[in-house]
Amino acid sequence: MFAGPIQDLIDELSRLPGIGPKSAQRVAIHLLKSPPVEAHRLARTIAEAKDKVILCRVCFNFSDAEVCNYCSDPRRDRSLICVVQEAPDIVAIERTREYRGLYHVLQGAVHPLEGVRVEDLRISELIDRIDGSPALDGSGAGAVTEVIIATNPNVEGEATAMELVRLVAPLPVRVTRLASGLPIGGDLEFADEVTLGRALEGRRHLGG
Amino acid sequence: MFAGPIQDLIDELSRLPGIGPKSAQRVAIHLLKSPPVEAHRLARTIAEAKDKVILCRVCFNFSDAEVCNYCSDPRRDRSLICVVQEAPDIVAIERTREYRGLYHVLQGAVHPLEGVRVEDLRISELIDRIDGSPALDGSGAGAVTEVIIATNPNVEGEATAMELVRLVAPLPVRVTRLASGLPIGGDLEFADEVTLGRALEGRRHLGG
Numbered sequence: 001m002f003a004g005p006i007q008d009l010i011d012e013l014s015r016l017p018g019i020g021p022k023s024a025q026r027v028a029i030h031l032l033k034s035p036p037v038e039a040h041r042l043a044r045t046i047a048e049a050k051d052k053v054i055l056c057r058v059c060f061n062f063s064d065a066e067v068c069n070y071c072s073d074p075r076r077d078r079s080l081i082c083v084v085q086e087a088p089d090i091v092a093i094e095r096t097r098e099y100r101g102l103y104h105v106l107q108g109a110v111h112p113l114e115g116v117r118v119e120d121l122r123i124s125e126l127i128d129r130i131d132g133s134p135a136l137d138g139s140g141a142g143a144v145t146e147v148i149i150a151t152n153p154n155v156e157g158e159a160t161a162m163e164l165v166r167l168v169a170p171l172p173v174r175v176t177r178l179a180s181g182l183p184i185g186g187d188l189e190f191a192d193e194v195t196l197g198r199a200l201e202g203r204r205h206l207g208g
Numbered sequence: 209m210f211a212g213p214i215q216d217l218i219d220e221l222s223r224l225p226g227i228g229p230k231s232a233q234r235v236a237i238h239l240l241k242s243p244p245v246e247a248h249r250l251a252r253t254i255a256e257a258k259d260k261v262i263l264c265r266v267c268f269n270f271s272d273a274e275v276c277n278y279c280s281d282p283r284r285d286r287s288l289i290c291v292v293q294e295a296p297d298i299v300a301i302e303r304t305r306e307y308r309g310l311y312h313v314l315q316g317a318v319h320p321l322e323g324v325r326v327e328d329l330r331i332s333e334l335i336d337r338i339d340g341s342p343a344l345d346g347s348g349a350g351a352v353t354e355v356i357i358a359t360n361p362n363v364e365g366e367a368t369a370m371e372l373v374r375l376v377a378p379l380p381v382r383v384t385r386l387a388s389g390l391p392i393g394g395d396l397e398f399a400d401e402v403t404l405g406r407a408l409e410g411r412r413h414l415g416g
Contacts, residue, residue: 009257049217050247
């Protein structure tokens with residue numbers, strides 16, 4: 001319906017996750033109506049981010065330097081490694097302000113239907129980090145005392161967690177997993193049965 | 209939380225309509241994980257669309273030529289002009305396959321709170337088209353016999369329609385407005401009272 005370059009723009013925008021044909025059209029029209037400098041700035045920012053952003057060679061978080069902000073920060077606790085599926089999970093954990101250790105981004109989760117196998121994840125690199133060889137992050141061998149598995153509480157994340165436990169357990173570190181249970185502020189009445197089951201299973205002793 | 213170029217990308221994406229911080233982050237991560245060629249193609253498509261797409265000098269639809277596809281198509285009925293607020297409205301009307309006339313894009317609707325006045329819309333250019341002078345579209349003076357007002361059925365669209373009627377009525381053309389009423393496939397029970405009121409007001413004689 002639209003002429004060449006407009007339809008091309010709508011098509012390209014539709015490929016992005018969570019953007020359907022209607023939103024793509026809305027964004028395209030917005031860009032076409034906005035001052036040229038705005039649209040060109042967006043185009044340049046995309047190209048620049050793609051050119052500059054690499055994976056941290058220690059933890060595989062996105063970074064604009066060879067070693068990311070977390071891995072190079074001397075104030076972080078180097079005895080803890082929190083293992084997440086994707087880089088945005090780090091942002092979620094940082095937001096809690098409860099964690100001051102390091103991270104390790106697996107770059108996915110085991111997903112047989114989508115062809116993601118254990119070997120495709122950055123697990124051997126995690127084991128190398130725990131072993132301390134090669135000590136890329138300068139943390140020294142044996143510095144890691146606890147590995148916190150923070151994969152998603154769903155089928156893929158749980159399968160990945162089990163694989164991680166199997167592979168990391170032989171090493172001299174504590175392996176822990178984020179607690180599952182009722183979300184704070186939620187209603188017990190509306191909790192799904194799996195979450196409620198987990199909350200019961202993981203119940204904590206308060207006294208007596 | 210993210211390093212410079214990633215946060216820049218998320219910020220730029222968040223400025224787009226209908227894209228909140230969460231979707232912006234999702235799109236940014238998608239772009240960073242996708243092959244470089246894809247992200248660069250998106251950046252190029254945005255820049256190209258912005259450089260190539262102009263407004264048709266006849267109807268003010270988006271176009272990559274001086275005169276758009278509709279205005280330059282000899283098979284379109286040059287006696288009809290359908291007046292819409294924005295270019296995407298043309299796509300919606302074309303989808304009906306019921307209209308073969310020309311269009312005129314006002315580039316907005318009267319909106320006093322947002323400072324959009326009648327003078328800001330492309331109404332004088334519409335009057336010039338009806339008058340046939342200057343006959344930019346080659347349709348010849350007096351060729352237009354009907355102006356169909358297809359502004360949105362809301363406060364701004366109705367106000368714009370009333371202004372259009374006032375300005376176009378002195379000219380020797382029929383001025384019509386899209387019908388308002390119950391949407392096809394809808395339930396009378398769930399229709400809002402304004403729509404139902406309009407449906408009653410615009411009721412059609414079927415016989416007897």
